Amino acid sequence: MSDDLKNQELEEELVEATEEEVVETVETTELSDLQARFDEVENKYLRAHAEMQNIQRRATEERQQLQKYRSQDLAKKVLPALDNLERALAVEGLTDDVKKGLEMTRDSLVQALKEEGVEEVAVETFDANYHMAVQTLAADDDHPADTIAQVFQKGYQLHDRLLRPAMVVVYS
């Protein structure tokens, strides 16, 4: 083999090797690019999936809250009519018919509210979360502090949520 021929062969081999390398480099770059894009979109998918579950959970919670307290606004506005009925019933000298009619009306209102979760606030012992003291009396042996002496106006709550406090006279 002449030197020229050898050189030519070497050169050809070099060119071949370089071409091969280029092909491999291009494919490796393509592969790692795709891998990066794959990782990115997979992350986006996982985040979207997690977010979707959060949104569903929040929507369910919100729906339950809305359902639970749905009657709150109307209930609050109906309470003055109930007060009026109770005041009317406290008036002396009503005829039996009128009294009976007022009682029926009051009872049907109370029943309607009850079915929707509205109940009178309990007035056993004074609780600032549920009662408003409109007057205080001096506590003594028979009437320890925080005993409720009188209820001026009933309080109401919707499930655990206060609609309005009871107006009370309390020993303190």
Added chain:
Amino acid sequence: MSDDLKNQELEEELVEATEEEVVETVETTELSDLQARFDEVENKYLRAHAEMQNIQRRATEERQQLQKYRSQDLAKKVLPALDNLERALAVEGLTDDVKKGLEMTRDSLVQALKEEGVEEVAVETFDANYHMAVQTLAADDDHPADTIAQVFQKGYQLHDRLLRPAMVVVYS
């Protein structure tokens, strides 16, 4: 160059070419596998994203519906109390005090319902969607068909939704 050498070289070249092909095939397979996985996860991401938007849209719509009709149940149950009050007010011989008390109570109930979107059903012309005919009268020149002669019991609607139909006497 001897024939042996030439042959050896040719063989080496062949082996090299085959190895190169194998490498290329492996890389090409890896690339197309990854591409397939990429396409799959991208599709999953796009679907999850679309579903997320659907869930949000539905949750918003549902929330709006719940808000709009939230007073429906309590309103329906309060109507009999309102009927009672109106019947009581129709009784003859009430004292002025009682009458005034009943009127105040009725007005406060009507106001509470109105603020929550509850209104009386209109009774201009008979409409089977909003009225129930409890009695019919023969229509004549003065009373064309579908004229409402009398309302026995008021109907009520919450926004566009009927709570109960008006009970009417209608010409037909």
